[in-house]
Amino acid sequence: MPGAVAGRLDGELVVGGQRAGHDPQALVARQVGIVFQDPESQLVMERVDDEVAFGLESLGWPAPEMRARVPEALAGLGLAGFARRRTARLSGGEQQRLAIAGVLAPGPGVLVLDEPTANLDPDGTRELAARLAAMRADRSSTIVLVEHRADLVWPLADLVLALGADGRPIALGPPEVLLERHATQLAAAGVWLPDVPGREPSALGPTAPVSGPAGGRPFVEARGIGFAWDRARPILRGIDLELAMGDRVALLGPNGAGKSTLGRIVGGLLRPTAGTMRLAGGDPVRLPARELARLVGYVFQDPERQFVAATVRAEMEAGLDARGRAGVAEVAATLGLPLDAFGERSPYSLSGGEQRRLSLAPVLARRPGLLVLDEPTYGQDRHGYDLLVAFFRARVASGSAILVATHDLRLVADLGARPFVLTPTASGAIAA
């Protein structure tokens, strides 16, 4: 859909006889369906059936045919019976399947999926992978799947096209052939490869737990923590959690289980509605912001949700004292964002990888005792991931504790983190 995005298209792209970028967009839209990363910013309508009908209406389908097609398309993605549900109240996995149903309803010859599992928990990802496998077997449309994580897509693919950082193809071929002939080249370019027995699983070497200083009073102490916006529907209940310096704990569980909420409570950003929370012996919510900033560092999934300043330099200096500000140039150099090149740029103008590195600056400048990480590795290629893991391991080695909310089991293993599973139940989350 080159017309909708700024940029230049070289060469020619022909889809089902329509030239993308030349022929009217409606003709291309009939041939190609695209599903994006974030399910919530591609659902237009309030109810499930209207959502599926939206694309059909746009293409001018007659009403009786729409009425027949909508339930078919929903059933095709395991959403029969969902017709009148509100799209906003579906789980992430259901929303993503709905987005696919809506895009597939007009019967496009090509389905493009752009990192469809971005915001899904493992169950949602499994559901989606099963549907994709069924669609592949059914051979009704060509599927183009754009993904970072090879474990999901490798077994689904007939052909793999690996692209380098410069946008040039590295290799194109059946997955077995690529693994056989180009594995080293792909790994060097930061492409994730599936873990094949006998292959080195990570550039960082074995995933043995990192040892940290033990003993002493725990740095983080949560006793009987509960949280509810609405008394009738608690989000967390009876959570006991301890982290000593150098400890790593991974919060696992489906979307909506309260992982981020617990992270915010431990990090002193939210007052629990039950239980007691102690951080370095005190109540973190009562701490002045300046004190809290010394104790806790945060890394969010989306760096743009944590930027506080207009330039990279101001972003790195924010909230630091004179001594901290003096060290900023070194922090910038360490993160590969030298101030003479990046200092005056807006954080929002950086590439995804640069934003991710910039979001680590406060942690590097302050060296807080606790790091709270919320899905820090999503959407990272192999190089970005390795950089993050090395960064967090170095923090652990110097005594920081890590609390990470994630779906990424590889990260859990690479940090040697203790899993802490949150399960949503009718009565709220229970630690298992």
Place this chain on the structure above:
Amino acid sequence: MIAVRAPEDRALASPIGRTSPVAKLVLVGMWMAGLALTTDPRPPLILGAIGLAASVGLGRVRLAALAAALAPLGFAALTVGFFNAVLNPANGDASLAALVSLGPIRLTAPAVGAGAAIACRVGAVAVLGIAFALTTDTTRLVDALVQRAGVPERFAYGALAAFQAIPRLAEDLVSLRDARRIRGLRASWHPRILVGLLVLAIRRADRMAVAMDARGFGSGPRSRYRVERGSWSDVAFLGAGGVILVAAMLMGR
């Protein structure tokens, strides 16, 4: 966490819920125009009371939902009425007896009457707006506006998509404020928060627009999955509403 108050399914299935959103919008507009034209407290009291009774009785809106939606606006109505009474020029007229006299503040009967009338009008407008919002399905409203009132599709469906994104904006705000506190900065309010919200909203709107275009939105004549037809019950609804409006206006001189 922070959610847009959505109409409940039972309210949408009620007689008022099934009435055409355009008919409801026209009637609410007429009643509000009537309220703007009167200074007497009786028409707003009558129309407000009928609006409340109808949304609970014919609209099957749950009392708790109604009260929760009305509370902040009711408070606003009382505040507006109070200040209008206190600041009314009639209070300075020495020939009028003071109802209340507290230091420099003096309240006379005409001033209290005028304040009460304004509070009633603001309150009635709030009731009508809430009754409409709690009995109207957003999608149907947009369909009806496009099909029956000639509102441009691109604007109407764009607005609908934006409306769906409001809860996300609240999440962004929480996240941006957290980010400030954790950096040792004042979290309560800062212009940078607004910039952050704007950037996130624009990014999201951009993604939404691309997703809509990719589905052929605005690429040609659009067909209709749900057809909004006018019915006799809509006409009857409008007629009854008009009669009530005229009667209420006549009772206030």
